Amino acid sequence: MDTATASHTLEDQDREVILAVRDVTVAFGDQVILDRLSLDVYRGEILGFVGASGAGKSVLLRTVLGLNRKQGGSINLFGVDTDKVTDAQRVQLDMRLGMLFQHGALFSGLSVMENVQVPMREYLDLPKKLMDELARLKIELVGLPANAANKFPSQLSGGMIKRAALARALALDPAIVFLDEPTSGLDPIGAAEFDELVAKLRDTMGLTVYMVTHDLDSLFSVCDRVAVLGQKKVLVEGPISYMLTVEEPWVKSYFRGKRARQIDPAALHNNVSAGAVR
Numbered sequence: 001m002d003t004a005t006a007s008h009t010l011e012d013q014d015r016e017v018i019l020a021v022r023d024v025t026v027a028f029g030d031q032v033i034l035d036r037l038s039l040d041v042y043r044g045e046i047l048g049f050v051g052a053s054g055a056g057k058s059v060l061l062r063t064v065l066g067l068n069r070k071q072g073g074s075i076n077l078f079g080v081d082t083d084k085v086t087d088a089q090r091v092q093l094d095m096r097l098g099m100l101f102q103h104g105a106l107f108s109g110l111s112v113m114e115n116v117q118v119p120m121r122e123y124l125d126l127p128k129k130l131m132d133e134l135a136r137l138k139i140e141l142v143g144l145p146a147n148a149a150n151k152f153p154s155q156l157s158g159g160m161i162k163r164a165a166l167a168r169a170l171a172l173d174p175a176i177v178f179l180d181e182p183t184s185g186l187d188p189i190g191a192a193e194f195d196e197l198v199a200k201l202r203d204t205m206g207l208t209v210y211m212v213t214h215d216l217d218s219l220f221s222v223c224d225r226v227a228v229l230g231q232k233k234v235l236v237e238g239p240i241s242y243m244l245t246v247e248e249p250w251v252k253s254y255f256r257g258k259r260a261r262q263i264d265p266a267a268l269h270n271n272v273s274a275g276a277v278r
């Protein structure tokens with residue numbers, strides 16, 4: 001397939017695009033990191049975003065979140081062009097985005113409960129009792145025991161820190177969460193449990209998840225689609241079953257190299273034909 005190949009299947013056309021990145025270019029000085037990159041994220045899906053180290057995954061994430069300048073292209077969130085919003089509208093958009101930074105990035109001097117309340121304090125004006133109640137609900141939602149609420153990050157395991165950070169990302173009931181390598185540093189069981197939690201949130205709350213990851217297990221077990229960043233663009237996108245058929249050398253070695261799983265594409269449930277090489 002070539003660039004002209006439609007990247008959307010008929011099924012995709014029926015789905016709501018929650019994030020549309022179109023022809024986005026980002027450069028630092030004369031170093032171009034992203035060159036007319038396009039990507040759609042659909043409501044209710046878990047998108048795995050992969051690419052070589054230094055390819056620009058964090059740069060794209062930061063650009064989508066409005067933390068990096070872009071030199072060209074457009075970013076639409078919930079159908080709204082982020083270049084055309086007022087400051088007040090930008091705040092409304094930000095409230096619908098949750099972010100889990102790499103390494104959790106909890107405030108070490110705050111308890112789990114206080115960490116979860118940080119976005120509530122920033123964006124909402126609620127009585128303390130209600131904030132406590134909401135924070136407890138989020139803590140329970142991510143599978144932490146109730147007594148974790150009063151603990152500090154230094155008292156938590158790596159897996160608990162990730163869950164607490166996820167609870168904070170969910171504090172304002174976002175429509176989409178951005179997870180930056182959420183399972184890095186977790187043992188395989190902890191990582192699998194975290195993946196299960198993310199899948200549960202998608203299934204029960206209809207949460208949309210944009211997950212930057214190097215974790216092949218996550219890509220195989222919970223991601224509905226995968227997008228591969230290479231040569232400054234989204235090089236390939238589609239379900240994992242499709243990734244296993246792609247002959248592009250980096251993609252092939254990533255998904256079918258020595259460290260990849262030995263998987264029969266026919267055994268995967270998602271549709272091989274729904275992917276595209278750009």
Ligand SMILES: Nc1ncnc2c1ncn2[C@@H]1O[C@H](COP(=O)(O)OP(=O)(O)OP(=O)(O)O)[C@@H](O)[C@H]1O
Nearest residue numbers: 028029031033051052053054055056057058059060
């Ligand atoms: N603020 C900045 N100023 C200059 N260069 C930057 C800036 N931010 C990122 N870069 C450069 O952009 C490139 C892509 O970096 P980025 O962190 O997005 O890679 P990545 O794909 O997330 O890598 P990794 O998987 O290792 O986290 C790198 O060469 C980096 O040095």
